[in-house]
Amino acid sequence: MTNLDSVGAAPTGAGVAAGVVSIVGAGPGAADLITVRGLRALEAADVVVFDRLVEAEVLDLAPTSALRVPVGKGKGFGVAQEEIAQLLVFHARSGRHVVRLKGGDPFVFGRGLEEVEALDAAGLEHDVVPGLSSALAGPALAGISLTDRRYAASFTVLSGHRADDESYDWSSVARSADTLVVLMAASTAAAVCRCLLAAGRPADDRVAMISSAGRLEQLVHRGRLDEVALDGSPFLSPMTMVIGAAAAAHAVIGVREGWDVRVDG
Numbered sequence: 681m682t683n684l685d686s687v688g689a690a691p692t693g694a695g696v697a698a699g700v701v702s703i704v705g706a707g708p709g710a711a712d713l714i715t716v717r718g719l720r721a722l723e724a725a726d727v728v729v730f731d732r733l734v735e736a737e738v739l740d741l742a743p744t745s746a747l748r749v750p751v752g753k754g755k756g757f758g759v760a761q762e763e764i765a766q767l768l769v770f771h772a773r774s775g776r777h778v779v780r781l782k783g784g785d786p787f788v789f790g791r792g793l794e795e796v797e798a799l800d801a802a803g804l805e806h807d808v809v810p811g812l813s814s815a816l817a818g819p820a821l822a823g824i825s826l827t828d829r830r831y832a833a834s835f836t837v838l839s840g841h842r843a844d845d846e847s848y849d850w851s852s853v854a855r856s857a858d859t860l861v862v863l864m865a866a867s868t869a870a871a872v873c874r875c876l877l878a879a880g881r882p883a884d885d886r887v888a889m890i891s892s893a894g895r896l897e898q899l900v901h902r903g904r905l906d907e908v909a910l911d912g913s914p915f916l917s918p919m920t921m922v923i924g925a926a927a928a929a930h931a932v933i934g935v936r937e938g939w940d941v942r943v944d945g
Contacts, residue, residue, distance in 0.1 A: 699726070699776040701768050701799055703792050705785040705811015706730075708818060709918065710894040711737040718809045726776035729767055732758075733783040733918050735895075742779070747771075761791055765798035772804045783918070785813040789839050789863055813837075815861045818893035818920030822900045824929045831925035832858035840865025840921070843872045854879035859924035866919040870912035873905050876923065881905055888927035891915035902927065 702721040707713040714722075722728070722741045730739060732752025739748060749767060751759040764780075771778045786792030786808065799806040815837045819826055826835040836857040841864050842848045853860070854876050865872050869889065877883060883906040891899045901914050905923060913919055 697775055698804055699772045699774065699778060701772050701778045701780060701795075701804060701806040702809055703780045703786050703795055703806065704782070704809040705790075705813075706734050706738050706781050706783050707812040708784060708814040708821075708893045709733070709735050709738075711735065711741060713812055713817065713894055714738060714741070715809060715811065718811060721779050721807075721809055722781070724777055725779040727771045727778045728781055729764065729771075729778060730781040731783050734781050738781070761794060764791075765795055768795060768799060769802045769804060772799070772806075773802070782811070783814070784817075784863075785811040788813045788815060788837070814893055814918065814920050815863055818890045819861065819888070819922050819926075821893045821898065822888060822890045822922075824888060824890075824922055824926055826859045826861065826922070826926055828926050828929065831928075835859040835861055835924075835926075837861045837863065839863055840868040840872050843868040843875060848875075850875045850879040854881045857924075859922065859926045862921040862923065864917070865921050866913050866915055866917040869919075869921055870909055872921070873909035873923075877905060877909055881923070885923055886925060886927040888922045889913050889915060890920045890922070892918060893920060 704718045704721050706718065719741055723743065725742045725746045727747045727749065728739060728742050729749045729751055751764050751767065753759065768778055768780055780795060782790045782792065784790065792808065796806060796808065827833060834857040836853065838853055838860065840862045862872055873887070883904065885905040887903050887905055887908045889901045899915065
């Protein structure tokens with residue numbers, strides 16, 4: 681369990697009013713893509729409890745005096761969800777304004793709702809600040825319209841972590857929408873594409889993989905479903921994968937001066 685003494689001593693004495701927890705979506709990465717409300721919450725923070733993919737420039741929006749507590753997760757490592765909830769409760773009961781900062785949107789493949797439930801159970805005040813999910817931002821910043829009327833009328837968002845889950849209904853996913861957006865698939869892109877091929881998606885379905893969306897180092901790689909099933913992703917996390925005819929779009933959209941958009945495939 682987390683040693684709470686190592687993350688800052690709580691105020692002592694009677695009459696300390698409980699603080700508040702703001703569960704904030706940081707957006708896809710760049711600091712200027714956080715919402716205005718998220719920025720205001722960060723600027724008022726006493727404690728920031730943040731995930732692995734939250735960029736340093738976003739953390740810099742909090743006061744220099746704010747305590748910063750990393751609780752990131754990855755394959756084979758990370759802080760347990762119960763410990764994160766315990767941290768939020770501890771600091772809020774100490775009278776602090778706590779910002780729980782999560783990449784993207786806290787309720788899109790995040791555990792924002794579990795954290796809200798833990799705060800409710802502790803009787804603590806909280807609010808939720810939605811963030812711009814990489815499921816939407818990544819494709820848009822790569823010039824891909826998920827529902828371009830020429831190619832698609834629907835899209836489905838799924839987790840790449842389910843690629844090795846034999847109980848997952850890939851047949852339903854493959855038929856669910858014209859465009860598929862796969863998050864958290866940097867290490868499972870090949871497996872996801874193999875599952876979709878086996879479930880009936882065509883081999884020549886177009887695939888776009890967007891790395892570090894919205895940042896100066898953004899890269900886009902394009903190919904076919906059968907090619908990615910063999911080769912996987914050329915990128916490490918964070919990466920967003922788009923599958924379907926809409927992924928073939930080649931519009932180039934710059935978000936800031938000097939942004940170098942390189943496209944493979």
